[in-house]
Amino acid sequence: MTDAPLIYIVAGEASGDALGARLVAALRAREPGLRFAGIGGDLLAAQGMASLFPMRELALMGLLEVLPNIRNVARRLSETAADIAARRPAAIVTIDSPGFTMRLAERVQPLGIPVIHYVAPQIWAWRPGRVRKMRERVARVLCLLPFEPVIFDNAGIPATFVGHPVLESGADGGDAARFRAAHSLSPEERPLLVMPGSRRMEVQRLLPLFGATLGLLAQRVPGLRPVVAVSPLVAEAVRAGVAGWPGAPILVETLDAKHDAFAAVAAAGSVGLIKSGTSSLEMAVAGVPHVIAYRINPVTAWIVERLARVPFASLVNLLSEREVAPEFLQRFATPEAIAAALERLLTEPSVAAAQRDGLRAVLERLHPPGQAPSEAAAAAVLATLRAS
Template sequence: MSTNEQRRFALVAGEASGDLLAGLLLDGLEARWPALQTVGIGGPRMLAHGFQSWWPQEKLAVRGYIEVLRHYAEIAGIRRQLKARLLRERPELFIGVDAPDFNLDLEAGLRREGIKTVHFVCPSIWAWRPERINKIRAAADHVLCIFPFEPELLEKQGVAASYVGHPVANVIPMTPDRAAARAALGLDPEAQVVALLPGSRRSEIRYLAARFFAAAALMQKAKPKLQFIAPILPGLRDEVEGLLQAAGMAGQVTLLHGQSHAALAACDVTLIASGTATLEAALFKRPMVIAYNMNGLSWRLMQRKQLQPWVGLPNILCREFVVPELLQEAASPEALASATLEWLDAPVKVQALQQRFSALHVQLQRDTPTLCADAIQKVLEG
């Protein structure tokens, strides 16, 4: 089949970070196959490519064992309906973008019925839940890996894989323009700015945002001239404004309409939820304090399966605690405020961290859209 003939792929990206990855993936796929049609479940970046989303992406943006259980019936129902529709319409390829709890089972079912499958972003079997390798082996014809050490790990377990680089490493400039970002956001070019990123999921806002805003109040008391910004998804704004009011910070935190990259470019330091955004913060060369808090039972279950001492991606990739991690009970407003303020008074430490993050950035930069398209073309031809 020539690149000009029409192909039809299905994709599922279950949350904001997956939508970002899938949007970049679609750049490469559409360059290779200009007449490509894509369907499934996705967010705004995918929709901008003409992607047809059969359900709102927010339906899948749930994290933690207990939170997933609360929404299990609805999510399982979506997966059953999606699988049935895909088996009727039979796209040439299914690409699961991250969201392994949803996508791997779906991929396995489609693969058994003869639909080729690719999984984009290797589940972090090197960090926790190593037993997932068996599910990956059954689910994916090929895995597109965003970290350089992953393909060898997978191939030893009989899973075909390619390192494609981390797409975000090519989006974020090696030297971010802090002054331009501040001008765009209307921030004082000379002020010290703290970016608060409590997460993109409603469950993260529920468990983390109040702690972040209470920490901001303590930081403001210690340094009254600090400026605070917080990128928030539009659907969460009312909830966030209520939490700011409760923390006595109403009007003291500039809420941004998304714009997490602008916030990271503009800030001096970020207080940030563990997840993909921490890697983005590292690529922006920003010091950070990584925090997480979730349902207590979910936390205990996760701890039992954790294989490494680190949770944050910058620490995992650097193989040491280059930035603080304050998790669960340790993520008190007092501890969060103290650790964040410490970066503002440690310019030598910040400079050393920026050098580490610059080296990491170079390692993750690849022509990701083209490498993804190359790997996917081999799957289709294989």
């Protein structure tokens, strides 16, 4: 049906691709005739949405990380705006990546097409001035966290809490026995999960830190086997970065394999070493105690530290209003400090149990009322579409 409504989706990184794919599936379940176009990765492609250009070109983070690519990003911004102008979709759904998506929303504003932004920019954390610009560009914000809608509503931007998509990620549905069999793990081996991120700059900064940490930890806790979750966007860089790590690391590249790894780590009473971000919530769903570490470019970090308005980087800790999972950022992210925190979780059962209790409490706050997050998001998109 060529006259069926077209929804244009823009995802700029792996997490947005997953979010967009579940949203498309939920929208089709409600309105089978909908059509989709835009920018995405493999998961949106599996839903039948061809990407205007490779999504990896937008998977950039930080001021100094973006600068070398600014001309290409500007060109892609113009291409996307032109494609939207040519296609005239009924609505545009921008997913996270505010550096790109908010500029796109400004560029297409004269077209009068409603823009629905999925994943609220963290104006409560830093750069509160962005809310004024959003008021002019966005018809509705879909919020993942329960305290966010009131912030946007008070600023004059309609907002809906749709729940966090990690709840339907399948992170708690893996098969531990299948993972151990697939990788011939002996009963004495304890898999330790490593999640270094999905952006090239992230893995380049974090893999040396994580490798040094595991080198120290291997001397203190025998039998550990690193299991590294690899995003397709950075698979080659991760393979190169873990060469020489202790314990013959296992790399898992598919979603099912990653979830099996989560289950194996949880069943073994082991832990995770992860970057800051949604990974912490995945660990909460999987029931895996973990330690968070993150480093960004020092200049970017200096700017962020002066603009930040919250005490934690991790969503688990922010929602708990206390440090449930130890987090080590920038100069505090040292192999010695991180290895010591991991060692406590691995050798003191009461410490690991206390974190698991805290993780369960966080998950209870992330459920939308009465439906799955993707269903709540689809309902909000269709309601905005009908009202426009």
